[in-house]
Structures are given as structure tokens and as C-alpha cells.
Amino acid sequence: MNTHATPTANIDDRVSLRAPLLFAAVTLLGFGLAYSLAGTALGRVAFPDQAVGSIVERDGKAVGSALIAQPFADTKYFQPRPSAAKYDPMAASGSNQARSNPDLRKRIAEDTAAIAQREGIAVGEVPAELATQSGGGLDPHISPRAAQVQAARVAKARGVEVSKVEALIAANTEAPQFGVLGQPRVNVLKLNLALDAAR
Template sequence: MTLRQLLTGVRLLAVLTVLLGVAYPAAVWGLGQVAFPDRARGSLLVADGAVRGSTLLGQAVEGDQWFQPRPSAGDYDAQASGGSNAGPSDPDLLAAIAERRAAVAAREGVAPADVPADALTASASGLDAFVSPAYARLQEDRVARERGLDRAEVAELVAAATSGRTLGFLGEPRVNVVELNAALAARS
């Protein structure tokens, strides 16, 4: 009886290993290649014939002529993906938030209370390429002024880079800052 049960267990292990360890991952990979070819290849951002990054990963930008991304706990290094693990009562995190709030308010010319939360805190991965529409709109005047563009033109670019809720009800509307800055670069 024990040998029979052992052989049954080994056969079940072999069948499940093939099904769940080979067939299922291969099916998911194949479906991803067909249904989402851009994302399956890393959603590469190509400009001037060269890969400039991924539209799924936030990137640091220098200068007031660009839309600023969310802060990053790992300095936008994809190999250092992860949050800071600092809690809401951590004095270092609270000091960093206060410093970021003052800096964003000064850069955008608004009251500190008007700075959206995503301008102050990093995402869980530290690599989020998206900001809230409120944070993107807050930056429109500065970017338009620095680039010598009409604010309405910049607002159109923001609208084009804005995505709604996934499947109409999951998550929040968001603006892809990487795509938005690429569109700005293409205008220059």
C-alpha cells in the first residue's frame, strides 16, 4: 500500500510540474506576446532611433522644462526597486515629505497645502512612471513658461498622456510622465 501511494504521489508531482511549471507559464507568456506585445517587450521608449528607457519605469529629469516624476526611494535605479519601508511616523520620512512639499510649492508657485500627495511620496516600487492628473496639471504653467509654449498646448499633451482607470473601475486616473516628457522632447 505504501509503495502504491508513493508512486501515485510521484506521478502527481510529475504531472503538476509539467502543467504548472511548464505549460501554464508558457501559455501565459505566449498570451502576453500576442495580447500585449509592447508590454511583453518592456514597453521600450524609442527616440531618434535609440532606446531611451521604458514607459513603465520612472526616470529622473533635470530642469524646470520637464514634468517631474514622483520621488524615488531608489534613485530611479531599476535594480534597487522597492520602497523605503519607512512608516508614517518615521521622523526621517516626515522631514523628507516636509522638504519635498516646500520645494514643490516653491517651484510651482502654489501654497504648500496645494501640493498633491504623489509629489511627496515614492511609490511602493520606487519606480512609478505615473503621477496623478492633479500633479501633472500643477506643473503645466511652469513647463509651458520654461518651454515658451502655450499652456493649452501643454494641457493637450497632459491629456494625451493621461490614462483612465484600468477596466473602468480599478485604480486611479494617471499620467505617464515618461511619455509626456518624450512628447515634449519631440516638440523641440
């Protein structure tokens, strides 16, 4: 009995492999490469700033992202919300502490008292967001009210009138998205850069 494959059998094997190999190549190149390149190109055209991380530049140098909060140590700058992630974009997270957690309550009370002292206002006037962390720990925005309570300190540190700082807050207040989503907000990085540019 002849156990060797005939030439016809070899041809049939090649034909039967052609379709799955062709399908695999089309899938890999089409969806793995072409689709990704098309999506990236479309994003760069339709949303050029967001596609590269909404990088904010000053004098041609990147100073941060409009999407990620960063700390400002100097008293002449507005302060963002506190961050459970220490403002590290690679460690975005909330504190994961429940509102009933005694450690969380203690930290918020201490931070609120410190903010009130720093801004020269009563404890009850401190907006909650200045003492609480956002869910991702990197929220770059504060409310106009949270900016307003910092205006006097910033103006004093810069030696300018409060009205000038308040005008910059108003000019940098963003309306709700599409006019209905969210609340008015102020991007802290952009506001601080506007302060530096106005000197």
C-alpha cells in the same frame, strides 16, 4: 551459492527504471521547456509591448520603459514621484519608514516646500504624491493634478503657452483601467516625449 545476477534480473532492473526515467524526461521537456516556450510565445502574441518590458522608443532608440519611472533634471520636463530606490529597477523598494517616523515627516515637509517654490504655488497646493514615494519606488505615473501644478513651469521653460502644455496633459491622461480600476493617471515619460515631439 551463486551470487551473480541472472540475465532475467538485469532485464527486470532495466524495465523498472524505464518508467521513472521516461516520466522525468517528459516532465523536464514538457514543463521545463515546452511550457515555458509556449507561455513566452503566447505572451509575445497577446501582449507584445508588455512582453518586452513596455519599452518606449524615440527615433528608433530605446529611451525608457512605460512601467518604470525615471528622473528628469531639466526644468522643461515634468517630474515624477520621488524614488526610494533612486529610480534603479534592480533595487525597487519603498522607504519602509512608518508615517509616524520623524525623519520621514521632515523629508516630506522639506520636499513639499521645495516643490512649492519650484512650481510657484502655495505649500498646501502641492499634491502629496509629488513628495511621497510609491511602495515600489518606481511608479511611472502621476495624477492629472500633479501634472497640472507643473504646467506653468514647463511652459515657461519651453517658451510656449500654458494652454498648449495643458492640452498635452489632457491628451496623455489615461483613464482608469477597464474604466473602473484605479484613478486617472499620466505617464511622465510619455508626456515628456509628447512635449518634445510638439516643439
